[in-house]
Amino acid sequence: MSRGAVWKYGDDVNTDVIFPGRYTYQIMAPEEMARHALEDLDPAFAKGVKPGDVVVAGKNFGCGSSREQAAACLKAAGVQAVVAKSFARIYFRNAINLGLAVLQSEEAAGALDTGDAVDLDLARGEIRSAKGTFRFLPLPASVLGIIEAGGLIEYTKKRLEREQE
Amino acid sequence: MGRTLTEKVLGRKAGKDVRAGEVVSVSPDYVLSHDNSAAIIKEFRKLGVGRVRAPEKIVIVLDHIVPAADEKYAQNHKSIREFVAEQGIPNFFDINAGVCHQVLPEQGFALPGLVIVGSDSHTPSYGALGAFAAGIGRTETACVWATGEIWLRVPETMRIDLGGRFRAGVFAKDLSLKLIGDRGAEMANYKAVEFAGPAAGELDIGSRLTLANMSAEMGAKNGYFAPDEKAFEWLEGRARRPFAAVASDPDASYESVLACDLDTLEPQVACPHTVDNVKPVAAVAGKPVHQVLIGTCTNGRLEDLEAAARILRGRKVHPSVRVLVVPASWQVYREALASGALAALVEAGCVILNSGCGPCLGAHEGLLAAGEVCVSTSNRNFRGRMGHRDSEIYLVSPATAAATAATGKLTDPREFS
Numbered sequence: 220m221s222r223g224a225v226w227k228y229g230d231d232v233n234t235d236v237i238f239p240g241r242y243t244y245q246i247m248a249p250e251e252m253a254r255h256a257l258e259d260l261d262p263a264f265a266k267g268v269k270p271g272d273v274v275v276a277g278k279n280f281g282c283g284s285s286r287e288q289a290a291a292c293l294k295a296a297g298v299q300a301v302v303a304k305s306f307a308r309i310y311f312r313n314a315i316n317l318g319l320a321v322l323q324s325e326e327a328a329g330a331l332d333t334g335d336a337v338d339l340d341l342a343r344g345e346i347r348s349a350k351g352t353f354r355f356l357p358l359p360a361s362v363l364g365i366i367e368a369g370g371l372i373e374y375t376k377k378r379l380e381r382e383q384e
Numbered sequence: 385m386g387r388t389l390t391e392k393v394l395g396r397k398a399g400k401d402v403r404a405g406e407v408v409s410v411s412p413d414y415v416l417s418h419d420n421s422a423a424i425i426k427e428f429r430k431l432g433v434g435r436v437r438a439p440e441k442i443v444i445v446l447d448h449i450v451p452a453a454d455e456k457y458a459q460n461h462k463s464i465r466e467f468v469a470e471q472g473i474p475n476f477f478d479i480n481a482g483v484c485h486q487v488l489p490e491q492g493f494a495l496p497g498l499v500i501v502g503s504d505s506h507t508p509s510y511g512a513l514g515a516f517a518a519g520i521g522r523t524e525t526a527c528v529w530a531t532g533e534i535w536l537r538v539p540e541t542m543r544i545d546l547g548g549r550f551r552a553g554v555f556a557k558d559l560s561l562k563l564i565g566d567r568g569a570e571m572a573n574y575k576a577v578e579f580a581g582p583a584a585g586e587l588d589i590g591s592r593l594t595l596a597n598m599s600a601e602m603g604a605k606n607g608y609f610a611p612d613e614k615a616f617e618w619l620e621g622r623a624r625r626p627f628a629a630v631a632s633d634p635d636a637s638y639e640s641v642l643a644c645d646l647d648t649l650e651p652q653v654a655c656p657h658t659v660d661n662v663k664p665v666a667a668v669a670g671k672p673v674h675q676v677l678i679g680t681c682t683n684g685r686l687e688d689l690e691a692a693a694r695i696l697r698g699r700k701v702h703p704s705v706r707v708l709v710v711p712a713s714w715q716v717y718r719e720a721l722a723s724g725a726l727a728a729l730v731e732a733g734c735v736i737l738n739s740g741c742g743p744c745l746g747a748h749e750g751l752l753a754a755g756e757v758c759v760s761t762s763n764r765n766f767r768g769r770m771g772h773r774d775s776e777i778y779l780v781s782p783a784t785a786a787a788t789a790a791t792g793k794l795t796d797p798r799e800f801s
Contacts, residue, residue, distance in 0.1 A: 231569055231570075231658055231660075233658075233764075233766045234766075235746075235764065235766035235767065235768055235769045236766060236767055236768065239746070239768050239769075240745040240746040240747060240768075240769055241746050241747055241751075241771075243420075243745065243747070244419050244420065244422075244448055244449055244456075244457060244460065244747055245456050245457075246422060246423055246426070246456070246460070258768075258773075259767050259768035259773040260767075278570055279569055279570040279573060279603065282569055282570065282603065283505065283764060283766060284504075284505045284745075284764075285503055285504055285505040285519045285520065285521055285522075286420075287423075287521040287522045287523060290521075305570065305573060307570070307573060307603055308573060308574045308603065308605055309505055309519050309520065309521060312520065312521060312524065313521035313523070313524075316521060316523045316524055317523060370523070371523050371524060371527055372427060372430050372431065372523060372526070372527070375431055375527040375530060375531060376430070376431050376432055378531070379431060379432065379433055379530060379531065380432070
């Protein structure tokens with residue numbers, strides 16, 4: 220995967236600051252969602268983020284509501300992965316279902332800082348940076364099929380097509 | 385070795401004996417969605433199937449922005465009504481029903497032993513009646529509509545043994561905040577939380593719904609009480625189908641067991657901007673407040689409105705505060721009309737809003753300006769949730785909210801008992 224720059228945040232980054240509730244029930248195009256990404260946490264993010272960048276955070280990333288835009292807006296903003304010490308469970312599922320990589324690594328989340336350049340290698344399970352190479356927890360086999368298909372909609376579509384044959 | 389309630393419910397659905405850690409594919413009894421059904425419909429259309437798999441298992445409740453606050457919301461509601469008619473979905477509740485998490489228990493969908501998934505993070509509420517209930521996202525909901533199935537990892541269970549009895553002025557909300565404050569907002573991430581111990585059986589269904597609801601703020605996948613006589617009695621005349629209740633075996637395996645004594649508990653408040661930033665109300669008392677919200681899926685039930693009315697009856701809301709009251713459902717609304725609770729709140733100067741989520745999610749009906757402080761009976765106080773990013777939300781019980789409404793400052797409700 221390509222190289223990206225780190226945007227570093229703390230623990231318990233919740234879905235309201237990732238994608239505010241005042242926009243949640245408006246149906247938006249991805250590029251419009253991207254403009255509101257992390258709006259109430261870091262207003263500089265949406266203006267400065269570049270394709271391939273990586274969000275790095277502490278524990279319980281994505282806690283709060285089940286709103287899927289909290290994953291979709293980061294993907295639309297070009298974020299290639301979120302690296303965190305841990306993820307809230309609905310966020311973890313939503314991200315996988317939308318094809319946003321969510322990587323759990325206590326060490327990487329602790330060591331990396333805003334502006335660091337990182338290379339992600341999903342196949343080898345590695346995050347490489349000037350501060351070292353970090354391993355992340357491999358995703359369970361049961362969800363790899365969803366990611367390989369490009370998200371849950373594509374995965375389910377193929378499954379339904381097979382059933383109809 | 386025995387099984388937990390969660391292992392039994394998911395195992396029965398999967399048709400095999402399952403243990404925590406296994407991944408199972410199950411067919412949920414009900415799948416809930418609300419105003420976000422408009423977005424789910426768009427995902428569903430991408431799947432290339434014309435019909436939903438089982439219309440009778442879909443429950444749609446309009447509750448987030450009801451009635452529609454602008455043209456976009458109106459269009460969302462319209463597209464949902466059209467889809468409901470097109471697909472023949474029998475369980476549809478329009479803008480005059482209430483918050484989904486109150487409507488599903490009241491209308492007899494939330495039953496012991498059932499598997500319920502919902503595209504809302506407070507779906508674990510139904511565990512109050514012994515169901516397995518977990519929140520999912522929109523894309524996933526669209527896929528459940530199409531296939532009737534979902535994969536779930538069977539969670540490990542954390543048991544919380546409750547002992548003692550609430551003192552006057554202390555409620556289930558205070559208990560939930562204390563638990564989260566002591567152990568952090570991810571204390572039960574990915575886990576099931578079982579509320580047990582001698583005090584659990586003493587709690588009324590409203591209190592159980594509050595605790596199961598707040599298990600979402602512990603990070604839990606599901607939170608539940610063992611269904612007992614109290615639950616069965618509450619379900620009489622409500623349950624819309626037969627059910628087979630299950631409970632954890634005495635020798636079930638728990639990931640951890642905590643104990644909590646209700647006797648020593650005081651009124652609690654979650655301070656900005658995280659639910660685990662919890663202090664005793666006494667430690668923050670005197671904080672000036674601009675708005676009070678009494679309602680939501682956490683604390684908008686009849687017991688909650690009556691607790692508020694007991695304090696505000698014969699008093700006036702402090703002139704520096706505006707007080708918003710949202711009965712959690714129309715059934716609650718009618719009961720609170722009949723009991724006189726709403727009259728007392730109106731006479732005190734409270735504004736009564738239509739049953740629904742109200743201003744809790746910051747989309748309409750009372751948003752906060754920069755620098756404003758809101759004391760709320762809801763479940764989240766994240767930055768910007770109810771309006772401007774520089775507003776503040778303090779989470780409390782309905783009694784603390786009502787005491788605060790009377791004084792204009794964050795107030796310990798025991799001053800009014």
